[in-house]
Amino acid sequence: MTIDYLPVSWDEYHTLARTMAANILTDGVHIDEVVAISRGGLTLGHLMTDLLSVPISTFTIQSYTNLQVQGEVKITKPLTTPIHDKHVLLVDDVSDSGKTIHRALEYLKTQQPKQVTTLTMFYKPHSVFKPDYFAKTTSAWIMFPYEPTETAVNVIKTMKKEGKSETEIQTFLEKHNFHKDQIAFVKKFYSN
Numbered sequence: 001m002t003i004d005y006l007p008v009s010w011d012e013y014h015t016l017a018r019t020m021a022a023n024i025l026t027d028g029v030h031i032d033e034v035v036a037i038s039r040g041g042l043t044l045g046h047l048m049t050d051l052l053s054v055p056i057s058t059f060t061i062q063s064y065t066n067l068q069v070q071g072e073v074k075i076t077k078p079l080t081t082p083i084h085d086k087h088v089l090l091v092d093d094v095s096d097s098g099k100t101i102h103r104a105l106e107y108l109k110t111q112q113p114k115q116v117t118t119l120t121m122f123y124k125p126h127s128v129f130k131p132d133y134f135a136k137t138t139s140a141w142i143m144f145p146y147e148p149t150e151t152a153v154n155v156i157k158t159m160k161k162e163g164k165s166e167t168e169i170q171t172f173l174e175k176h177n178f179h180k181d182q183i184a185f186v187k188k189f190y191s192n
Contacts, residue, residue, distance in 0.1 A: 003158065006140035007176045008121075013145055016121055016135035017044060021051035023133060024089070029117060032086035035079065037061050037104055040093035043146045044121055048091055057081035059107070061100050073103040079111060087115040094122040094142060098129030143176060152178055152186040 024031065031054050036045025038060040049056035060077035090108065095101055101118060108116055122142055123134040143151050152173060159169045173183050 002162075004140040005143055005155075005176060006138050007143040008145055009177065010145045013043075013121070014047065017047040018051060020119060020121075020133050020135055021048060024052065024117075024119075030087060031089045031117065032114075033057055033081070033083060033088050035059070035083065035088045035090050035108065037090070037092040037100065038077070040100075041091040041120075043144075044093055044119075045091040048089060048119065052089070054089075055081075057083065059104075061104060063100055073099045075103070075107055079108075083108070083111045083113045085112070085114045087117065088113045090116050090118045092120050093144060094124065095120045095127045095129050095131050095134065096124050098127035101129045101131065148178060148182050149186055149190070152183060153190045156186065156191060 031052055033054055034045050034049045034052065034056040036042050036048075036056060036058045038058045039062075042058065045056055045058065057079055058077075059075060059079040061073060062076050063073045088108065090101070090104055092101055092104070095118075101120070105116060105118075117133070118129075118131040119133040120131045121135050123131060123137050124139055125137055126139070155173065156169055159172065164172075170183060174180070
């Protein structure tokens with residue numbers, strides 16, 4: 001099965017984040033605190049805290065085991081900042097299956113926020129959860145600019161399983177905006 005990939009540049013990432021922040025501000029939504037799901041929501045959460053001029057808190061949920069397999073969704077590091085009676089903006093990178101955000105909302109309810117608004121950079125149409133704010137809809141595997149090593153490792157493993165040659169893998173990665181030095185780093189330190 002061939003995977004469709006969507007490479008996202010830093011410029012595009014920042015533009016999409018500003019657009020979502022502008023939508024929140026235009027809608028008159030008053031956010032007291034950004035709560036970012038670590039790891040995927042950290043970069044977007046950092047941008048949202050800057051764009052909305054509000055504090056940020058984080059907690060960690062882990063679920064993905066590789067490109068196509070989502071494992072059990074677990075809270076592995078709890079929220080340490082009180083959010084009781086606050087309107088929080090729950091931020092993650094993508095609403096893929098929707099399980100992570102669903103689990104995050106269950107967890108946040110135990111912290112008794114006044115209200116939770118949800119935001120992801122991307123929304124996948126098969127997700128069981130549609131965020132209040134999202135920038136784009138896609139079914140592709142998103143290649144975020146802040147995780148080139150992780151993405152390259154997973155792409156290489158997947159393409160090797162598909163029987164692709166080293167040349168095909170190199171060409172694919174370069175075509176999807178990976179620099180030769182990034183590819184060499186991954187091959188040197190993470191390739192089996």
